[in-house]
Amino acid sequence: MSDAPSELPADLDREAVQSALTEWYEADHRDFPWRRTDDPYEILVSEVMSQQTQLGRVVEAWEAFLDEWPTTADLAAADRADVVGFWTNHRLGYNNRAKYLHEAARQVEEDHGGEFPRTPDGLSELMGVGPYTANAVASFAFNNGDAVVDTNVKRVLHRAFAVPDDDVAFEAAASELMPDGESRVWNNAIMELGGVACGKTPTCDESGCPWRRFCHAYETGDFTAPDVPTQPSFEGSRRQFRGRVVRVLGEYDELGLSELGPRVRVDYGGDTGAEWLRGLVDDLESDGLVDVAEGDDGVRVSLAK
Incomplete structure (x- = not known):
């Protein structure tokens, strides 16, 4: 544990916060197919596809991609033009992502004997795999990641615990909250919270947000956040x-x-x-x-x- 001052409220019951979130997530969450696997290749494909693409549209593309190239060996052996063509046909955004994914599969096969690195640092050495994606794969495939910090998580931490709008503060607060050795469930859960209950327009009661009793925004009615500069409607809510x-x-x-x-x-x-x-x-x-x-x-x- 770092000796730096905590970014979380001094009186916060961290164990209660952790239990509330994980129990809420495990009781009911969106059932995306990549959440039912710990295969690092399948998870990497889902993470690359999900960049700036709606998750509902990713499901069909992800399943079709894995039908075509079910393993890194299959993808590495594929013609790159076919991979890029698939990406274009499924409207998955920048074609460079398809090229990088193809190259990453070749690296896994040629440089790692067909086995994925298991740490965020090791995964970051794969082509096109940045820190966020590396951490996601380490978390969801190997339960070996750090606390994830994306836009949704920043919004949740800012609202719930008044964490300052500062990347260092968000990283520190997220790390402090995540239970040791629980990155797979925790990172899925906190991203689900941001995606389902604590979106730009929050649905605290409707979604049964598990952090309502701890939440600064819920108490004060101020639901602004780094990506929500305009106050959502509160009057009459x-x-x-x-x-x-x-x-x-x-x-x-x-x-x-x-x-x-x-x-x-x-x-x-x-x-x-x-x-x-x-x-x-x-x-x-x-x-x-x-x-x-x-x-x-x-x-x-x-x-x-």
Whole structure:
């Protein structure tokens, strides 16, 4: 562990943060086929294809590519013009990526006896494999990578833990958060969080973000980020009313739903009445922020002790 000052909040429960994210990811995540393999060649192909290409479109191309050239030996033996032609036909972006992938396969076969290097540094020696791709392959194929830091991860760290918009700070915070020896699950999970729940327009409650109870942005309502300079809409959002519930309860020891509702929104009632409010406080209870008790006089809500 580095002696440098931490970029994370001093009172952050790191183990709780780690458990919340990995449990959320393992319970349910997008099922891309390259997440079901630890073959470094298949993972490298997916990483190269995914650069600036929508993942939904990559799936078909990835499967077709591996049908055509299922191993590095097959790809290395292929005519480069055929590989570039495939890339063009599947609209996968810059053709140089196809050339580099073909050359990387030749390096694996000719320089490494058909075996991939297992570390980020070793993988970076392959043609066209930069630090991010090398780390991704090391993580997902060999569980031997460093903490990944891409645009999604920066956005998550900036919002959740107020990490400064600085590459060194992001690297330090990401490394500090990742559990030792867990790069495969952790890097997949934190990128999934950025892609599913914490996009440019966040869907915290809808996606069941596991970091809501730790999140600075969720608490303050400020969801700006390095790649989101304009504040996403907050007025009238579920996040806003969750925050109001917490603030109102901070002024009272305990309130019933009928007392709490009008203090949370002036138009309390109808579609935004007791059923709506109960869903809100149940979410807050699940996140450990409030206590909900059933009594003879109905539901009573208070801040969690």
